Amino acid sequence: MAYRAHVIISGDPQQAQPVTVALLDEIGLLGLSNEIEVLAATDLTVATPSIEAIVYPDGVHYRDLTPDNARLVATEHLLKGRPVQNLMVQEQAVEPLDEPSTKEVRVVLRNVGVINPESIDDYIAQDGYAALGKVLTEMTPDGVLAELKTSALRGRGGAGFPAWMKWTFARNAPGDQKYVVCNGDEGDPGAFMNRRVLEGDPHSVLEGMAIAAYVIGATQGYLYVRAEYPIAIRTLRVAIEQAREYGLLGKDIFGTGFCFDLEVRMGAGAFVCGEETALMESVQGNRGQPRTRPPFPATSGLWGKPTNINNVETYANVPQILLNGGAWFAAMGTEKSKGTKTFAIAGKVKRTGLIEVPLGITVREIVYDVGGGVLNDKAFKAVQTGGPLGGCIPEKHLDMPVDYESLASVGSAMGSGGFIVMDEETCMVDMARFFMEFAQEESCGKCVPCRVGTRKMLDILEAICAGKGKPGDIEALETLGRSVKIGSLCGLGQGAPNPVLSMIENFREEYEAHIYDKRCPAKVCRALIEYKIDPETCIGCTRCARNCPVNAITGIARQPHVIDPEICIRCGICAQVCPVNAVSVE
Amino acid sequence: MEDVLATTDGIIDVHGADQEALVEILREVNEVSGHLSREQMQRIASRLSLPLSKVYSVASFYSLISLEPLGKHVVRFCQDAPCHVVGGQQVWEALEHELGIPFGATSLDGEWSLLTTSCIGACAVGPVMMVDSDIHGNLDPQKVREIIARYRGEERSGGIV
Numbered sequence A: 001m002a003y004r005a006h007v008i009i010s011g012d013p014q015q016a017q018p019v020t021v022a023l024l025d026e027i028g029l030l031g032l033s034n035e036i037e038v039l040a041a042t043d044l045t046v047a048t049p050s051i052e053a054i055v056y057p058d059g060v061h062y063r064d065l066t067p068d069n070a071r072l073v074a075t076e077h078l079l080k081g082r083p084v085q086n087l088m089v090q091e092q093a094v095e096p097l098d099e100p101s102t103k104e105v106r107v108v109l110r111n112v113g114v115i116n117p118e119s120i121d122d123y124i125a126q127d128g129y130a131a132l133g134k135v136l137t138e139m140t141p142d143g144v145l146a147e148l149k150t151s152a153l154r155g156r157g158g159a160g161f162p163a164w165m166k167w168t169f170a171r172n173a174p175g176d177q178k179y180v181v182c183n184g185d186e187g188d189p190g191a192f193m194n195r196r197v198l199e200g201d202p203h204s205v206l207e208g209m210a211i212a213a214y215v216i217g218a219t220q221g222y223l224y225v226r227a228e229y230p231i232a233i234r235t236l237r238v239a240i241e242q243a244r245e246y247g248l249l250g251k252d253i254f255g256t257g258f259c260f261d262l263e264v265r266m267g268a269g270a271f272v273c274g275e276e277t278a279l280m281e282s283v284q285g286n287r288g289q290p291r292t293r294p295p296f297p298a299t300s301g302l303w304g305k306p307t308n309i310n311n312v313e314t315y316a317n318v319p320q321i322l323l324n325g326g327a328w329f330a331a332m333g334t335e336k337s338k339g340t341k342t343f344a345i346a347g348k349v350k351r352t353g354l355i356e357v358p359l360g361i362t363v364r365e366i367v368y369d370v371g372g373g374v375l376n377d378k379a380f381k382a383v384q385t386g387g388p389l390g391g392c393i394p395e396k397h398l399d400m401p402v403d404y405e406s407l408a409s410v411g412s413a414m415g416s417g418g419f420i421v422m423d424e425e426t427c428m429v430d431m432a433r434f435f436m437e438f439a440q441e442e443s444c445g446k447c448v449p450c451r452v453g454t455r456k457m458l459d460i461l462e463a464i465c466a467g468k469g470k471p472g473d474i475e476a477l478e479t480l481g482r483s484v485k486i487g488s489l490c491g492l493g494q495g496a497p498n499p500v501l502s503m504i505e506n507f508r509e510e511y512e513a514h515i516y517d518k519r520c521p522a523k524v525c526r527a528l529i530e531y532k533i534d535p536e537t538c539i540g541c542t543r544c545a546r547n548c549p550v551n552a553i554t555g556i557a558r559q560p561h562v563i564d565p566e567i568c569i570r571c572g573i574c575a576q577v578c579p580v581n582a583v584s585v586e
Numbered sequence B: 001m002e003d004v005l006a007t008t009d010g011i012i013d014v015h016g017a018d019q020e021a022l023v024e025i026l027r028e029v030n031e032v033s034g035h036l037s038r039e040q041m042q043r044i045a046s047r048l049s050l051p052l053s054k055v056y057s058v059a060s061f062y063s064l065i066s067l068e069p070l071g072k073h074v075v076r077f078c079q080d081a082p083c084h085v086v087g088g089q090q091v092w093e094a095l096e097h098e099l100g101i102p103f104g105a106t107s108l109d110g111e112w113s114l115l116t117t118s119c120i121g122a123c124a125v126g127p128v129m130m131v132d133s134d135i136h137g138n139l140d141p142q143k144v145r146e147i148i149a150r151y152r153g154e155e156r157s158g159g160i161v
């Protein structure tokens, strides 16, 4: 059927979906379903997080689409032929969507936004499954391991364990039944790299897993993906179905007698399920509580059988290493950290989004060259990497290379790739409280140091933020933190004190200001700040008084207003609505 | 009640009455019925030949599975650090104020539940919340009021936007 017009929607799939649904719905209501085709293109819009659409044949480019204004585009443009001017991209403002900045290198993300993720042919056209074919027909498992060793690929899920070593353990472990598992739980707040790989290039992960299965001697694999990623899950299921149809999964792959099949398993909302042994418990249908290690999964994993578990990005690197050679991969990065790494930049930075950079790039290059610098040109304060189990990197380390060892040496961690930029308006006590709250809530409760220790640390941090800190609190946090790290069963408890400890180490004076001077230098902690109206600037417009949710502001029209600090709950609405910026925080 | 149990049975049939599928079954039943009732847990326990305590212990572990009925609209506000750094606290308060319920609660008229979620991977446009299955980003208190008003408005006009 020939369509009269095509609408191509692009943007982050998870955010674009409601827009697409609304547009299709409206097109249906208008009876245009037979005339207009809506297509989705996933892209890597680093510079603009907006949902965009191009209408052909007119070539009209819309941006910042929401479900509502997508309906408007349908009625105005598609039905009545009148492009919606105020949603159109002005010509000079058009930025090339897909252009990576010069410091970026795309290995893992090379196909994301380039191929149609729901078409296996697209993937094959980009040398997809060529590595699997080569491995099965020309290489021995030991040959694959040797190549991986040359590449020095390390796990991308956090700890950075060499992939070839882990595979060797699983290969050598005795057992008639073995498994490969892909960790797609991606629970680190601020990290969504794995999601985009699963949504944009699912076959690269399937191919990596099949190669791992061949090496260790597994016939069955599981992909564990968090339920918060519905589109990734759907895309994976389509990909698996297509790979089966093409004989790239299932029995007798490439006519070599090698059998391997895969299943997707969804999480149900628990951060600790990203921990490998907890994940396996969850796959087996249990509470996702970590097991004591050893034994390690390589000898006793799923149902007690030898199991290899890697992160999404680790697997996605494998096919390219085998096609291009380990030496090609090892040429990127630093001495001990080879290759590239994806990061999700978020927080107070101009360009948020997904990036892929060679390891060894400096923190400064990521923040300023790739991320475009701090939002509103405020002063840089720190970067948090490694999520709630990582730590912060202060300004003095801006020129530090980003690799596993350097990050660990300053008390932070690679984690899975969250990269949160904080500026002068971020309070480091509040941040630490925040991360501790996360760890406390997500602690599964199995072991005491983690369950009780995180609660105790959180209590102290809450008191400090509430202006009730006392001398000795900092030292208590340090002692408790060390005990929780040593005593906990799994990486959650072992990592939970990291943010606090690293923030105390780098920003001790901020903690002291809260405790001794009852002052929050970043003006964030409610109990330690006061909102004031400058009588000189105030024009008496009454807007603040009308918007105050607790009626703490009094004053007559056209006269300066005042805030009663006893009633004020420090919500900041007055400062937001004031037309002349007369409200200040002290 | 019969209907609900029939749906539960249907979901078990799809996955197989196997302990291995327990998490998937619980999550799906919860998704279809809005929450997981005692009767449903009993049915799952007997079909999978597990003690009820086992089913309860797994169900109560995962945050996406609710043992209480939820409101007609469910707001899940992202409470993770990247969203917090870019102004999440103000949005959090605006939500409580606008809906008149604290986090974790369901309004008495059964219209709204206000919950938190961990990162949904939309941090680049934080602060972020989900209302039912729609994701809203770049929130501020004003936008929150508008969005909530829109959902309220939909009800009055009979669900048509």
Ligand SMILES: Cc1cc2nc3c(=O)[nH]c(=O)nc-3n(C[C@H](O)[C@H](O)[C@H](O)COP(=O)(O)O)c2cc1C
Residues within 6 Å of the ligand: A154, A155, A156, A157, A158, A159, A160, A161, A183, A184, A185, A186, A187, A188, A271, A272, A273, A274, A275, A276, A277, A309, A310, A311, A312, A314, A416, A490, A491, A492
């Ligand atoms: C609390 C906790 C959460 C974790 N979350 C994840 C995760 O979301 N994704 C991931 O790949 N690894 C996660 N890990 C690390 C895994 O336990 C494991 O090391 C990883 O899957 C191994 O894969 P890799 O060698 O490819 O990195 C987590 C660890 C802990 C302790």
Ligand code: FES
Residues within 6 Å of the ligand: A189, A190, A191, B078, B079, B080, B081, B082, B083, B084, B118, B119, B120, B121, B122, B123, B124, B126, B127, B128
């Ligand atoms: S932290 Fe809120 S969506 Fe990621």
